[in-house]
Amino acid sequence: MLRRLLTAAVLLPLTVAAILGLPTVWLALPFVLVTAGAGWEWARLTGLAGAAAAAYAAAVAAGVAALLVAGEGAVRLVAWLALAWWLAAAVLVVRYPGPGRMRRAVWGWRAAGLLVLVPACAAALAVHGRPGGAGLLLYLLVVVWAADSGAYLVGRRWGRHRLIPRVSPGKTWEGLAGGVLAAMAAALAAAAAGLGGGPSWFALTLAVALSSVVGDLLESLVKRERGVKDSGGLLPGHGGLLDRIDSITAAAPVYLVGLGAAGGGA
Template structure:
């Protein structure tokens, strides 16, 4: 399993990094669109659409993404998309995690199928806008989620005692979440202190909001990275599956890799808007 996981990671990085660093923004956008459409397919599967339903949903997501480009892309990305996606995560995310409704039936399934289109389109626009702001910027934005996840893993292993959401994801702890938050702040402070590869998300937040508000903004982003992770974990638990799919050997599915990014991306761009 470890060997498979490592090989898959190497292949993914071999595709993602060259496209991010060297390819035109259009090629980067095409790659992210490809990822988003597969994530939409998995979202529909977790919501238990039968037959060809997930494929149809993925095609609808692709069409919605194409149609949304008429509203603007990149640095002129439509702010209402980020606002609407952020409202979904700020309101629906915590409500679902606290109340634990059945998501794959009735009104909730309809709501999440519609909201999913918004979430995935906003995710695409946010990443394209971040890439247009520069390679260091988009990487620093992704690094918030990666550091929160890595820091949570190692802190949880070392110090984890108090379960964060035992009914949804038994492995997560409050100590782990705190460790992820600290990891993000340490790297952000270091990056700002040495003025490396600016502009980054951290330098942009500092310039726009000052130190205190930038600190609060990064904290909010870390919190919602956890919300996104737990939200997908709940979808999987209710669907009775361990992974969102088997598309990425050793890693599960696309949603398993981007779940924490889904709320963080629109929120980050909104905080900078």
Template sequence: MLKQRIITGLALLPVALGGVFLLPVQWFAVFVGAIISLGAWEWANLSGFSAQWQRVLYALVTGSALVGFYGMPASFLLGAGLVWWLTALMLAISYPDSTSAWRPRVMRLVIGWLVLIPAWSGLVYLKSKNAPGSEYQGDLLILYVFVLVWGADVGAYFSGRAFGKHKLAPHLSPGKTWEGVLGGILLISLIALGVSWYQEMTLFHTLGLLAVTWVVGFVSVLGDLLESMFKRERGIKDSSQLLPGHGGILDRIDSLTAAVPVFSVFWLLIS
């Protein structure tokens, strides 16, 4: 299983990075939109709609919505995403008491849009920040978010295995610990300091970068917990079996769906 996960991960990495660095913004929006639509196909199952035609219909409606939203100001969708993730934090903290608020299947479908569409909008918005004279600025912003999420995940894995004692959310994800989360935050803090040193940032800007990095790191954990909450309610381990050894699309992008819109809101406010 581990070998399969490594092979699949290595196969996906150049696809993801190629999409970020090689595609113009219009085709990048299509590329990410296809991934989001596959995620929507999986989310329909998490919502309790297991029939194939229902899942395909939800994916098609989601993809059509992305087409309609393209070209709109990013602030609307990113603002909706930010409000949603603040709400999701409350739902995760109060689980399982919060279950009655989101158990209806239609409500879970709406939540799927609040999870997936702002993530697509955030990636397209960051990609559009490729300014003249700085060709890859937007691409590097996306890469930085990816590295933060991967770093938080890797740091949490090793720190949790070595020091994990205090459960983070035993009702949602028994394997996650506070020690693991803090290990992930420590690793991405070192990444942020490395970026600050390379960019020769002032102390003020370094502290700002660290603050954004910490928020994004914690929010990425929330994205993971939220999907765990829905999978637990649905009684399934993986969102699908599309990726051998990795489960489904949502299992790979759950942290990014939270991290991307929150990071994009910060960048929107800064710029």
């Protein structure tokens, strides 16, 4: 826990400073690098190694770059496709029978990694590129962090009923409720500060919080298939890059699409 807190104490202010202080074109560099690193970890989880894993990471970076060049319209279209994928992923997580699925469809899982990573990074940067986008993107991260922290704290203290034990034995229904409540508290705080408000804003926050859980669970499923605890060891106390952004991979496309329905979050 100490290593986890120390790592967060370093990464959190750097992330916030980058989002608030960098123009989108410069923010894209660390975002794409982190996403490519997560792609390398996903490749390793699906059995690739060496040059093949590096090529996979390069493909992830190239995919994000291509979407950014194409513009927000292309990013939004891919975000809709990602939503369809995440709905299917939610069904897959709920119906997961146990280890063995990846061995039967390893190429499908490798293709799925592109849908997990590329739309998320592109969507986050598209949000940042909007007027007031730095605040909107920071809000996305706050909601995801609040949902994750609320689930952890409530689940650790009061968790009794397991959510999907075949995928992640540590997650509970009580933790899920705590995460949702924490996310909605973030929505109330944001509305009080003048960022968003109204039923559509709270509905979007709820959708982001729930989708972040699906992203987390899907990565847990892949790791269970591989028989590992973490996707990597780059971040002390946290595991790998994929372990840190798994919730955002599902939440970011949902957020981008939902912002349009919510009138841009204003």
